[in-house]
Amino acid sequence: MTDKQWDIxxxxxxxxxxxxxxxxxxxxSPWIPGWYGINVLDYFTNDCMWLKANIKAVTGFPxxxxxxxxxxxxxxxxxxxxxxxxxxxxxxxFPHADKIIHTLNDIDTLRAPDPATDGLLPFMxxxxxxxxxxxxxxxxxxxxxxxxxxxxxxxxxxxxxxxMTAMLTNPDKVHLLLQKITDFLKNWIDLQRKTFPTISGxxxxxxxxxxxxxEDFKTFGLPYLKEIYSSDVPVKxxxxxxxxxxxxxxxxxxxxxxxxxxFYTDLNVLKKSTQNKVVMLGNIPPRDVLASGSPxxxxxxVKTLSSSLESKSHVIFSCGGGMxxxxxxxxxxxxxxxxxxx
Numbered sequence: 001m002t003d004k005q006w007d008i009x010x011x012x013x014x015x016x017x018x019x020x021x022x023x024x025x026x027x028x029s030p031w032i033p034g035w036y037g038i039n040v041l042d043y044f045t046n047d048c049m050w051l052k053a054n055i056k057a058v059t060g061f062p063x064x065x066x067x068x069x070x071x072x073x074x075x076x077x078x079x080x081x082x083x084x085x086x087x088x089x090x091x092x093x094f095p096h097a098d099k100i101i102h103t104l105n106d107i108d109t110l111r112a113p114d115p116a117t118d119g120l121l122p123f124m125x126x127x128x129x130x131x132x133x134x135x136x137x138x139x140x141x142x143x144x145x146x147x148x149x150x151x152x153x154x155x156x157x158x159x160x161x162x163x164m165t166a167m168l169t170n171p172d173k174v175h176l177l178l179q180k181i182t183d184f185l186k187n188w189i190d191l192q193r194k195t196f197p198t199i200s201g202x203x204x205x206x207x208x209x210x211x212x213x214x215e216d217f218k219t220f221g222l223p224y225l226k227e228i229y230s231s232d233v234p235v236k237x238x239x240x241x242x243x244x245x246x247x248x249x250x251x252x253x254x255x256x257x258x259x260x261x262x263f264y265t266d267l268n269v270l271k272k273s274t275q276n277k278v279v280m281l282g283n284i285p286p287r288d289v290l291a292s293g294s295p296x297x298x299x300x301x302v303k304t305l306s307s308s309l310e311s312k313s314h315v316i317f318s319c320g321g322g323m324x325x326x327x328x329x330x331x332x333x334x335x336x337x338x339x340x341x342x
Contacts, residue, residue: 027067051070076094076148100157151178154181158177167220193233211242222254
């Protein structure tokens, strides 16, 4: 993210209405490899290809804010690998992590990882250290610490169904697990910040908070997210592209000031639920419009969204969720042009 883009982001968080209206996307392994023309395994394992693909994205679309920007990651294996999960990689499909908690008693002996040494995390940091001069030469800085959220990681370590069941049958064990994960995440975020002093934002991705009701969110989500977002940074970003109605009104209390949601939720409703205190990053359908639609479809959807907003403050135009596979350059350009020429 460039200095100018960072200033735009903080201006929008502060309530300024900019012209043209800002645009941005979460971009990572589901979109970049296919768009750049390499397979997923090369993207994860070849640092030169990873860097060239990201450089092409940021230089090809200089008017877009990409979140987090130069995301060093290994898909959903990233954090589970640090806990000892077996990671299964494919040549051109997304990796997955096998669960390591088979009974609730396994939670008692689960050791919190050291993010400096465990799993794939040292490789993530080392890639960024190697790439940093090239990133800075392109006019960008590393702005965000990035991690999956505590419920998301818990679902990989023990299975989503098992996690949901344990919330009902043995909540104490779930709290123990979530606290261990939260302590790890705080250390991981701190390590990223110490390694790269330009980091001034936290980005957490957790879809599992959308799978539970309000009372369960208050019990199993709210306290741990408050801990994680307690750091003194100006940008606190949450991604949850599952249903968010049970949790969204608590975002200001948590301290979150940027939110990327599922595409089917009306931004006006979300802005009211958060007292217009949270920047909404959305909300064009990613697959059916941005990826599968024509450039005219994309432009029409953007203009419809723009005209539907009761207030254009605290909005960054995007898709609902991260940028998915298959989005072509011409559709991205149509998106940008529809913003610039409403």
